[in-house]
Amino acid sequence: MPSYTSSSPSPPSLFAPPPLPAPAPPPGGVPPFPPLRVRGGGGHGLRRAVWRQRRAMAAGLALTAAALAASGLGSSGAGSGPGPVAGASDASGSASRPVSPPARLVSAPVRIADAETVRLLRPGDRVDVIASEGAGADSRVLAKGARVTRVPSASVGGSMEDGALIVLSVPRATATALAGAGISAGFAVILC
Numbered sequence: 001m002p003s004y005t006s007s008s009p010s011p012p013s014l015f016a017p018p019p020l021p022a023p024a025p026p027p028g029g030v031p032p033f034p035p036l037r038v039r040g041g042g043g044h045g046l047r048r049a050v051w052r053q054r055r056a057m058a059a060g061l062a063l064t065a066a067a068l069a070a071s072g073l074g075s076s077g078a079g080s081g082p083g084p085v086a087g088a089s090d091a092s093g094s095a096s097r098p099v100s101p102p103a104r105l106v107s108a109p110v111r112i113a114d115a116e117t118v119r120l121l122r123p124g125d126r127v128d129v130i131a132s133e134g135a136g137a138d139s140r141v142l143a144k145g146a147r148v149t150r151v152p153s154a155s156v157g158g159s160m161e162d163g164a165l166i167v168l169s170v171p172r173a174t175a176t177a178l179a180g181a182g183i184s185a186g187f188a189v190i191l192c
Contacts, residue, residue: 108175113186119163126192131185
């Protein structure tokens with residue numbers, strides 16, 4: 001019968017010395033190198049300052065545009081641009097109701113019965129126009145918050161008994177009502 005022998009290596013001797021470590025590198029083996037740059041120094045700080053300035057300017061321009069849009073000073077005239085979009089959301093994020101575009105304004109000449117009242121008016125004033133058929137008749141408001149665009153100059157001569165002519169900026173439908181009522185009624189204004 002064949003004999004089977006184990007071919008496993010023999011265990012190391014308990015008294016054998018440990019292996020030697022790798023030798024140390026020779027002294028002076030580090031090559032020269034330029035100084036290290038710390039992050040945030042030099043040109044990086046300048047770029048960051050320019051970026052902040054651009055952001056501040058953009059924020060200022062956005063605030064100016066919002067203020068002009070809210071005040072209406074940015075538009076070149078009434079009806080000269082798209083109005084609010086139907087279904088758009090307001091600043092709170094809630095959906096607003098659909099808004100019809102603003103009515104186109106026209107110039108309407110109106111003869112005011114009291115010329116002394118007209119002397120109080122200046123272009124840009126807002127007035128309510130009231131029509132009256134005569135003494136004791138009911139009066140009715142034909143235009144609310146109409147903007148005065150022209151008033152007669154103080155040097156204009158002529159009879160002031162017939163009143164004074166002013167020009168108002170009103171929607172076309174209101175201008176038609178003013179023209180129709182002006183035939184038979186006298187007009188008065190109330191400053192708003």
